[in-house]
Amino acid sequence: MKAKFFKTFLFLAAAFLIIMSGTNAMAEKPIVLGCPLSTAFLYGWDAERGIKLAVDEINANGGVTVGGEKRPFAVEVIDTRDLEPGVPVSEALLAVEKLILGKNADFIVGGPVRSEAALAAMSLLSKYKKVSILTTGVLTPKYHAMVAQNYDKFKYCFRIHGEAKQLVGEILSCFEDLKTKYGLNRVFIIVQDVSHARGGGEVLGKIAAKKGWTITGTEVYPTGTTDFSMGLLKARKAKSEIINIWMDMPESSILLKQWYDMKIPALPFGSTLAAAEQPGFWKATEGKGEYCLCSVVNAGNAPSEATPWTMKFYDAYTKKWGVEPEGLGSSSSYMAVYVLKDAIERAGTIDSDKVVAALEKTDLMGVYGRIRFDPKNHQVIPALDPKEGAVGTILQWQDEKRVVVFPKSIATGEIKLPPWMNK
């Protein structure tokens, strides 16, 4: 009887040890990634999906090595609602604080998504010494300028996706192509009444004018606008040839539908145009969005062969979520988790100051090129060649597909004009 009991005990103990050894990483205290995201909007939900995909992959491979032990990532998401019209910035700040104090987040990844909210959250991150990697939405150059101006205070803030100045540079390069190829020279600017869009539109207008472009007008639309007819008529009246759009609200699809129905002879070019970034845009506009150009900020948010990792990520995202990577925030949020893993492993700790130092030394070939941060302002270093830095992507909707047309190093097609614009 004793021998039988002893054998059973040994068997159970062995089974327990086998099971526990297999889930060693999972048994360790997880590293909590707090994600303040506006989850009802593209730049929120696609970031959440990118983060969760990376976390699942990393955890499936054993987790993060921290000082000799394997620890898994855990994700905590709180809806900041900062992209919704009328929601005050304080909501996003409460979300960030709740993630830090209530959910015990070790790092903040993702948002806040709206520039105003992200800028306001910087002091909070500094107060709690929480390393944050912005991965979506926030385009204002002021973010990294603030880090550069007051490094000691804001050193915990990083941004891994492109920003407005970089975007403007890429868009103007594209404009030059359009000038050379089709002789276009007159730009009308339509922006949403939010910080990044107003700022972006203004900067683009100024630089384009200096480069010899004629700016035929600027229209600022409040968030939630559902009729753009008068602005489009103004653009037509001013003989505009390109309509440059800065909008992240879903209603921007109405603008494209109206543009098509009114046959406005100007090419819609979204600097930020959340509606056109998404794979569902074609169906949402019943094909009326054809020829629309838009920037998805970083490669990997549209199909291309920027690096060997690009399509690997693209396919994994599509498989997991049943939809292709949807726009700004998908590839950068995914990459942020891998970059953080790399920095934690090199630092050997999750101590904020040591992780900051490790992040500054990041040099990783990622989904959208070589990922490095400028050590002075913590902005990801951009480039036109993925071997040099983080590359952007401008796509055009052609025959139901998102075709990458810029930069040339990763382009899969060329810009086309709608039939009613062909001279």
Next chain:
Amino acid sequence: MEILIYGIINSIALVLMSLGFALVYGISRVPNFAHGALYVITAFITWSLLNTLGLNYFLSIVLSLIAIGVIGALIYQFVLIRVRGMAISEIIASYAIGLAILEGLRWGGFKGLSYRLPVFIEGSVNIGDVPVDYHRLLTVVVGIALVAFIWGFTHYTKLGLALRGIAQDERAAMMLGIDSDRMALVAMAGGAMLAGLGAILLLPLGNIVVESGYNVLTMAIAVCIIGGLGSWMGAVLAAFIIGFAQILSVVYLGSHYQMVVALLAIILTLILKPSGLFGRQKELEERV
């Protein structure tokens, strides 16, 4: 020319957004803050019938309008009737219902660009030199027909006259045997159907998004305050004032002033004529 054309289109859109709110308040004196939610949910019901069940578009519209009428009646019968006459409670209860519906839709995954209704007629036409799509023109025709129908209904049918009786003097109407609660129930169902009809006409121009519920509620309140709470003819006139003011502000000031114009009009109305343009009963109360 474009100011005239798009001024009329914008005004009719505002009429469609606000008629239901004006009707419910005019008859039952209940400020239905769930109006925007009823607007959005009708579109989602139509979308579901069309895409999930694969029903015919016209049939989907009819069924969703019936469904929203029933939902409106149920909201009144089970919630609002209990707080009727207590203005603050009415606002809180109806707003809470609206919030629950809108946030429930969002929580249920109704977000993004996937939800859209087809336009009734494709294509556009040039009026003078101004391009206008057929669907917007149809919206104007239906909007005008709807206003004419409501006028005829409230002047020449027994039910319509009973509704007007309650709206004009509830106690006198009750003395004549008109059931106030039943009329309020009818008004709530009718108001919900008007909100739904607005959604079915206006949302094919864009996408069905939860946020439009909040925008529609704001615009409906603006129109009704300026027109005079309780007066649906006042609401129609106010819709034209705001509609044209918005278009003029877009042309001469800038697009971002269009929302400011509506809110400024509310403030001016509250300062200069708090009862609104056609709020005669309220005006009498104010004088007393």
